[in-house]
Amino acid sequence: MLALLEEHLRDMFATSPAESVHALDPEALTHPSITFWSARDGETGRLLGVGALKQHDATMGEVKSMRTSGAARSRGVASALLAAILGECRTRGIRELNLETGTQEYFAPARALYAKHGFRRRGPFADYTDDPNSAYFQLTL
Template sequence: MTTAAKLSTTGLGASLVDRQPHSRMRVAISLIDLRASVICSTRPATIGSIANLGGVLIGIDDPKAPDVLALLEEHLRDMFASSPAESVHALDPEALTDPSITFWAARDAETGELLGVGALKQHDATMGELKSMRTSAAARGRGVASAVLAAILEECRARGVRELYLETGTQDYFAPARALYAKYGFRSRGPFADYTDDASSAYFELAL
């Protein structure tokens, strides 16, 4: 899996068809059609909305889609099971529809199966926050989280975001997430925005 999402800004349907065998064309095109209304939403995406990375389609998606809802509900359950309630900052599906948030989903290019999600909350013109990073249990170990993060980083750079922040847990459950962020150059820092000092929260930043 590459560490940068090479997103197409023109001819989305054509670019996917060119890269896929004939038997996969209808699946790739149908996925684009399903997302058409989301891509045209008020939540901005300055780069092309779909990236095809090694058989994984990463595109702007609907946090209220049925399969996405199921994954987000699982995510919230795990957050509350792993951290004190007052330390859980994961967003629910309704909150993820806020205009300040752009929401991505990673799907299998052949089947459309949901593999993972991630979101960007834009605080202002130059400050962003990574939210709702989650990989489905069946897709773990395939580099899905890395691919989603790479796509979000590309979008941040295209928008002129200079600083990307995030909050995650300090418990062992969150060790793989902290390792992923360290791999991409995130550095530990103190609380930002409305967060406060919390023994159950770890804060990170990345200069872009």
């Protein structure tokens, strides 16, 4: 799991300026406000992807650290992880789910995934600020 998270961080820093990278490192993912999921192949146990929910307050959450392994891309892993996160949000009474992703072409599949699941563009939220390298999205639950 650490290897996939480290790959995620490397790609974020290779794709975006350092000040625009908001991916969490493995230690930050252990914070009590974070709930973390992993998806594994049922037969082999191989890690397919990861995702996290950061709960900001009683009604607002944020998708963090979504990553699908290269071998598992286009197999619905990210949609399955997102479904788990959405289910948990509904259980907790979270009514607003937000996220930040990049504006570069590298992030086009992520933006398409979130749009497919009903997320709409919005401005910065929580501690984020206007940044030409960041796209912000929200889903009202």
